[in-house]
Amino acid sequence: MVRQSVLFLLFFLILQPAVSYSQEKFSQEDILMLQEKELTKDEINSYLPLILELFNESSYEKIIEVSPYLIENAQRLEEQALAARLRSALGNAFIQVDNIHGAEELFTKSLEERRQASDTFGMVSAYINLGNTFFEQEPQRAIEYFEKSLELSQEVADNTIAYFIAYNNLAELYVTINKPDRAQPYLNKAKNLLELHDFNGRKQNFESTVYYVQGAIHLLQDKPREAITAIKKSMEIGGEKQDDNYKINNYKNLMQAYESLGMYREINEVRKVYDALVEKRYESNKIKQEKNATSRFNLNKYKQELRASKLENDLAAQTAQQNNLLLKTTLAIGAILLILIGSLLYGRSKRNKLLQNLRAKNRQYLEAKKRSQKLASSNTKFLSTISHELRTPLYGIIGLSSVFLEDPTLKSHNDDLKSLKFSADYLLALVNDILSLNKYGSKEGERLQMSNFSLDRLIHHIGQNLEFINKKNNNSFHSIIAPEIPNTLYGDKTKISQVLMNLMSNASKFTEDGSITIKATLKKQVGKVNSILFEVKDTGQGIPEEEQANIFNEFAQAENLTTQDGTGLGLPIVNKILKILGSKLSLESSPNKGSNFYFEIDLETGSEEHVEAPFEISGYDKLKGKKILIVDDNKINQVVTKKVLEQYGIKNNTASNGLEAVSMVQENTYDFILMDINMPVMNGIDASVAIREFNTTTPIIALTATNYNNGFNELGKHGINDSILKPYKTEKLLNLLVHHLS
Numbered sequence: 001m002v003r004q005s006v007l008f009l010l011f012f013l014i015l016q017p018a019v020s021y022s023q024e025k026f027s028q029e030d031i032l033m034l035q036e037k038e039l040t041k042d043e044i045n046s047y048l049p050l051i052l053e054l055f056n057e058s059s060y061e062k063i064i065e066v067s068p069y070l071i072e073n074a075q076r077l078e079e080q081a082l083a084a085r086l087r088s089a090l091g092n093a094f095i096q097v098d099n100i101h102g103a104e105e106l107f108t109k110s111l112e113e114r115r116q117a118s119d120t121f122g123m124v125s126a127y128i129n130l131g132n133t134f135f136e137q138e139p140q141r142a143i144e145y146f147e148k149s150l151e152l153s154q155e156v157a158d159n160t161i162a163y164f165i166a167y168n169n170l171a172e173l174y175v176t177i178n179k180p181d182r183a184q185p186y187l188n189k190a191k192n193l194l195e196l197h198d199f200n201g202r203k204q205n206f207e208s209t210v211y212y213v214q215g216a217i218h219l220l221q222d223k224p225r226e227a228i229t230a231i232k233k234s235m236e237i238g239g240e241k242q243d244d245n246y247k248i249n250n251y252k253n254l255m256q257a258y259e260s261l262g263m264y265r266e267i268n269e270v271r272k273v274y275d276a277l278v279e280k281r282y283e284s285n286k287i288k289q290e291k292n293a294t295s296r297f298n299l300n301k302y303k304q305e306l307r308a309s310k311l312e313n314d315l316a317a318q319t320a321q322q323n324n325l326l327l328k329t330t331l332a333i334g335a336i337l338l339i340l341i342g343s344l345l346y347g348r349s350k351r352n353k354l355l356q357n358l359r360a361k362n363r364q365y366l367e368a369k370k371r372s373q374k375l376a377s378s379n380t381k382f383l384s385t386i387s388h389e390l391r392t393p394l395y396g397i398i399g400l401s402s403v404f405l406e407d408p409t410l411k412s413h414n415d416d417l418k419s420l421k422f423s424a425d426y427l428l429a430l431v432n433d434i435l436s437l438n439k440y441g442s443k444e445g446e447r448l449q450m451s452n453f454s455l456d457r458l459i460h461h462i463g464q465n466l467e468f469i470n471k472k473n474n475n476s477f478h479s480i481i482a483p484e485i486p487n488t489l490y491g492d493k494t495k496i497s498q499v500l501m502n503l504m505s506n507a508s509k510f511t512e513d514g515s516i517t518i519k520a521t522l523k524k525q526v527g528k529v530n531s532i533l534f535e536v537k538d539t540g541q542g543i544p545e546e547e548q549a550n551i552f553n554e555f556a557q558a559e560n561l562t563t564q565d566g567t568g569l570g571l572p573i574v575n576k577i578l579k580i581l582g583s584k585l586s587l588e589s590s591p592n593k594g595s596n597f598y599f600e601i602d603l604e605t606g607s608e609e610h611v612e613a614p615f616e617i618s619g620y621d622k623l624k625g626k627k628i629l630i631v632d633d634n635k636i637n638q639v640v641t642k643k644v645l646e647q648y649g650i651k652n653n654t655a656s657n658g659l660e661a662v663s664m665v666q667e668n669t670y671d672f673i674l675m676d677i678n679m680p681v682m683n684g685i686d687a688s689v690a691i692r693e694f695n696t697t698t699p700i701i702a703l704t705a706t707n708y709n710n711g712f713n714e715l716g717k718h719g720i721n722d723s724i725l726k727p728y729k730t731e732k733l734l735n736l737l738v739h740h741l742s
Contacts, residue, residue, distance in 0.1 A: 040077075044077075045082070051063055051066070051067070052089075060093040060097050067089055067093070070086050074086060084113070084125070087107070088125065091103040091110075095132065095133055110126045111126035111130070124152045127145045130142075131143075131149065139176050140177075142169075147166075149166045153166065160193055167187070167190035174186070175213060175216045175217060175220065180217045181221075183213070191210055207237050208242055208246065209234070212249065212250055215254075222260070224260040244281050251270055259717070390427070398727040400643070405417050449493075449495075451493050452488055452607050453488070453489060454611055455487075459520075462497065463504075466505060466508050469509065473509075473513070473514075474513045475511050475515060479518050480518070480519040481520045485532060488611055489605065490603065490605065490606035498573070498577060500536070503574060503597050504516060506597075510538070511540030514538060514539035516536075517535075517536075518536050519535040521533045530603050531601075532603055533598060535597070540595065541591070541594075542593050543591070545589075548587055551571055578599055583600060584599060585597060623650050625650075626672070627651040627653075627670050628645060628651070630645075631655045631656075631673065631676055632655075632676040632679070633680055641674060641703070642654070658675075658679055660681075661687050665695060671698070671741070672701060674701055674703050675688060675703065676702075685715070689718050692719035696719075700720045701720070701736060702720050702722070703723075704725065704726060
C-alpha cells in the first residue's frame with residue numbers, strides 16, 4: 001500500500017541529516033538504563049536511527065517501550081523539535097498496532113506545541129501524521145488533514161518533501177474512494193516533484209509508487225492498456241526491492257486489466273506469481289500480528305509504568321522540599337530523613353523485583369495466548385477439512401441410493417433404501433450447517449454478493465423445496481407479499497434466501513396439522529431504499545419464554561422440541577447472516593400457540609432487466625442420446641454419475657484427471673463436460689482453461705465438493721459455464737443440463 005511506504009517518509013527524511021552514528025540494538029539492560037539515566041542531546045540523537053531500524057523490522061513493542069523515556073529526556077533538555085521527532089516515531093508505532101486513539105492524541109499534542117512555537121514545518125509534519133493516522137479508517141478526514149498541510153507548506157522555505165507527501169497520499173486517497181478524476185491532478189504534481197528532489201536516495205522507490213497509483217487510476221477510468229503500461233513501469237522501476245504489498249497489488253491490477261482485454265492466457269501466467277506472493281505475505285502477516293499483539297500488551301503495561309514514574313517524580317519533589325526544611329533543623333530530624341530515604345530505596349528495590357516478576361508473567365501469558373490462537377486456527381481448519389471430506393462419500397451414498405430407488409428390481413428394499421437416503425441427507429444437512437457456521441464467522445463470509453432478484457419468485461422457490469415436509473406434516477403454506485414492495489429488489493439474494501429457508505424449514509419441521517405463513521411488509525421507503533419487515537409464522541408447538549434465549553445458541557433446542565430432528569445450528573446461522581446484513585432476529589412465541597420469527601432489512605429497488613431468468617424445463621427427454629464426459633478422480637463418484645445419466649439414456653465417457661480430459665475432448669465430440677475441481681496431475685480449473693483454448697462452445701459444468709465463497713463468479717473466470725455442489729439432487733443436475741442444452 002502507498003500508506004505503508006510513504007507513512008514514515010517525513011520522519012525518515014528529517015531524521016537522516018540529524019544523525020551520524022548509532023547504537024547497537026536495544027538490550028533489556030539498555031532499557032532499564034534509560035529509566036535511570038539522564039541523557040544528553042547527542043545521546044538521544046544516537047538512538048534515532050536505531051528506532052527507524054526497529055520500525056523497519058516491525059519491532060513496534062521496542063519503540064513503544066523506549067520512546068517515552070527518550071521524549072522525557074528531550075523535554076528535560078527543552079529540545080522540543082527533537083521531542084517532536086520522537087513523538088512522530090511513537091505515534092506511527094501506535095498506528096501499526098491499531099491504537100488510532102493514542103496516535104491521534106500524540107499528534108494533536110505535537111501540533112499544538114508546534115503552533116505555540118510558531119514552527120510551521122513542525123505543524124505541516126503534524127498534519128501529515130494525522131492524515132496518515134486516519135488514512136484507512138476515515139479517508140475523508142485524512143484528506144482534510146493533507147489539504148491543511150498543503151496550505152501551510154506555502155509558508156515553508158524548503159517545502160518539496162512536504163508537498164510530495166501530501167500530493168502522493170491525496171492521490172492514493174481519491175483512488176481509495178473511487179474518484180480517479182480528483183486523484184490524477186495530485187499525482188501529476190507528485191510526478192513533477194520527483195524531478196526536483198532525490199529523497200535521500202529513495203527516489204526510485206517512490207517513483208515506482210507513483211506509477212503504481214497511476215495504474216490504479218487508469219483502471220478506475222476503464223483504460224486497461226494504459227493501466228498495463230503504468231503497472232509494468234512500476235514493477236520495472238521497483239525491481240526486486242519493491243515492497244511485497246506493491247508487488248501483490250500491481251499483479252492484482254494487472255490481472256484485472258488483462259481480464260478487461262480478454263487476455264486470459266496472460267492472466268493465468270500472472271496468477272501463479274500473484275498466488276506465491278499472497279502466500280508469502282500471509283506468512284509475514286502472521287509474524288507481524290504476533291508482534292502487534294506483544295506491542296499492544298506492552299503499550300498498556302508501559303502506560304502503567306509511566307503513571308508510576310510520574311508518581312515517583314512527585315514524591316521526589318516533595319522530598320526535596322522537606323530536605324530544605326530539614327537542613328535548618330536538628331540532626332535528629334536529619335536522622336529521620338535518612339531513615340525515610342532508606343525506606344524509599346527499599347521500596348524501589350521491591351518495586352523492581354515486582355516488575356521483573358510481572359515481565360515473566362507477561363511472557364507466560366503471551367506464550368499461552370499464542371498456543372491458544374494456534375489451537376483455535378487448527379480446530380477451524382480441521383472442521384472445514386473434515387466437513388469437506390465428508391461430501392465425497394455422501395455423494396456416493398445419496399447418489400447410489402437414489403439410483404437404487406428408481407430400480408424396479410429393488411422394490412422390496414425400498415424402505416431400507418429410503419432410510420439409508422434419509423440418514424445420508426440428514427448428515428449432509430449437518431455438514432452444510434457446520435460449513436455455513438464457519439463461513440459466516442470469517443471475513444470472506446461477511447462479503448456481500450449483490451444482485452437483482454424477484455422476491456415473489458424467491459419465496460415461491462423456497463416453498464417448493466419445503467413442499468415434501470409440509471405434505472408429510474399435513475401443513476398448509478401461505479405467502480403474503482405487500483403490493484407496495486417493488487417487483488425487483490437489489491441485495492444479497494443468497495444470504496436472504498438462506499435466512500428465509502432456515503426459518504421456514506424450522507417452522508415446517510416443528511408444526512403438524514397446522515399452517516406456515518411468510519409475510520413481507522413495506523415499513524418505510526426513502527428514495528430507492530425499502531425497509532422490509534419479514535415474518536415467518538407457524539401454528540406449531542411454540543417455545544416457552546424461559547427457553548427462548550437458549551435456542552439462539554449453537555447446538556441448542558428447546559426442551560419440548562428435542563425429539564425432533566435438527567442440528568441446533570439453524571438459528572445461530574440466521575443470526576450471523578442477519579448481523580452481516582445489518583439486522584437482528586426477534587421472536588414472539590407461546591406454548592401450543594405457535595411462533596413468529598421476524599426481522600427488518602433495507603433492500604434497494606432493483607432493475608427487472610438484470611434479473612436472472614428462471615430455468616424453463618420442458619422435460620428430460622431432450623437429453624436422451626446426448627454424450628457427456630465425466631471428469632472425476634474418484635471411481636465411486638464416476639459410477640454414481642454414470643448410473644444417474646444412464647437412467648435417462650445419456651451416453652458418457654470417464655476421465656480420471658484434467659490432463660486426460662483435455663486429450664479426450666481433443667479427440668471426441670461431447671455435448672457436456674462434468675468437471676471435478678480437485679484432481680491429481682491437472683486440476684479442473686487448469687483443465688477448463690486448456691480446453692477453452694481450442695473449444696469455446698461445449699458447456700463445462702463443475703461438479704465439486706468445495707463450497708467456493710464467491711460461487712460461480714470464482715469459477716466462471718476460467719471458462720466454466722456453471723457449477724453444482726456435491727452431493728446434489730438428480731433433478732437439479734438434469735435441469736442444469738436441459739438449461740444449457742437450450
